Amino acid sequence: MPLLELIGVCKGYGQGQQRSEVLRDIDLHVEEGEFVSIVGYSGTGKTTLVSLLAGLRLADRGEVKWKGAAVYRPSPERGVIFQNYSLLPWLSVLDNVLFAVQQVFPSWPVSRQRTHCEKYISMVSLSHAIHKKPSELSGGMKQRVSLARTLAMQPEAILMDEPLSALDALTRAKLQTEILSIWDRERRTVVLITNDVDEALLMSDRVIPLLPQRDGAQLGSSFVVDIPRPRTRDTIAHHPSFKTLKKAIVAELTVARQRSLEEREAVEIELASTVTLG
Numbered sequence: 001m002p003l004l005e006l007i008g009v010c011k012g013y014g015q016g017q018q019r020s021e022v023l024r025d026i027d028l029h030v031e032e033g034e035f036v037s038i039v040g041y042s043g044t045g046k047t048t049l050v051s052l053l054a055g056l057r058l059a060d061r062g063e064v065k066w067k068g069a070a071v072y073r074p075s076p077e078r079g080v081i082f083q084n085y086s087l088l089p090w091l092s093v094l095d096n097v098l099f100a101v102q103q104v105f106p107s108w109p110v111s112r113q114r115t116h117c118e119k120y121i122s123m124v125s126l127s128h129a130i131h132k133k134p135s136e137l138s139g140g141m142k143q144r145v146s147l148a149r150t151l152a153m154q155p156e157a158i159l160m161d162e163p164l165s166a167l168d169a170l171t172r173a174k175l176q177t178e179i180l181s182i183w184d185r186e187r188r189t190v191v192l193i194t195n196d197v198d199e200a201l202l203m204s205d206r207v208i209p210l211l212p213q214r215d216g217a218q219l220g221s222s223f224v225v226d227i228p229r230p231r232t233r234d235t236i237a238h239h240p241s242f243k244t245l246k247k248a249i250v251a252e253l254t255v256a257r258q259r260s261l262e263e264r265e266a267v268e269i270e271l272a273s274t275v276t277l278g
Ligand SMILES: Nc1ncnc2c1ncn2[C@@H]1O[C@H](COP(=O)(O)OP(=O)(O)OP(=O)(O)O)[C@@H](O)[C@H]1O
Pocket: 013, 014, 022, 040, 041, 042, 043, 044, 045, 046, 047, 048, 049
């Protein structure tokens, strides 16, 4: 049985004339221990998809399942890392992580909670900044705190919504390597949302494009990444599958975007002529 599933899921926002369909007939099955990436253009519905998987939003139609049971609310079993770090600005690095750990492991003595937090802060190479506040940290460091906080809660699945997109290319590459090496050690189930096909291919077992459509985005083909681990940017670039996979994924995304733009134009022309013809 898959750990996490979306079955025929549809989701839109607004009512009546203002209504817009964002996701349509989404089927996704994520096995335990799998690292799956969803790649898509901005505004396609990626955050909406993560919110549904996390239980932060409910589907309009279809089912979201965790270990075969319906998901109605968020749970610490599914940790989420957002685009914008979402740290508490008045708390230090340690206290941000501790705050989360205390919610999940309230019965632990404080000394155990602290040691546990320190382990994960060290794992993301932030021991030197443990008493700093978020305003004293760079973007990359804030994202590391966010990662440490989620890992320290020991979720069974980690849902990452473009965790690295706000970072410069060098910091992004460094953090990708760190996340990969942590994943190699911890082997949690991961769903990574990204706008970067190279990042998806570097990190994942499977990559699925989210294809824009006028009446709600749909998932495209599931591309299995048959490049052996451990992977680095250099080794994957020379693997024969890398170019083939990248080309196929980019082609699927480009064709879908072109088609959705044409459909939108056609609708606009039809509307304009209806208005003109009165
Ligand atoms: N709460 C909301 N109410 C109304 N519309 C929303 C809401 N949240 C998202 N949308 C709309 O749904 C669509 C998809 O948004 P979403 O944030 O899921 O996209 P995304 O792929 O994560 O974009 P980005 O790459 O920019 O983060 C957008 O058109 C957005 O305007």
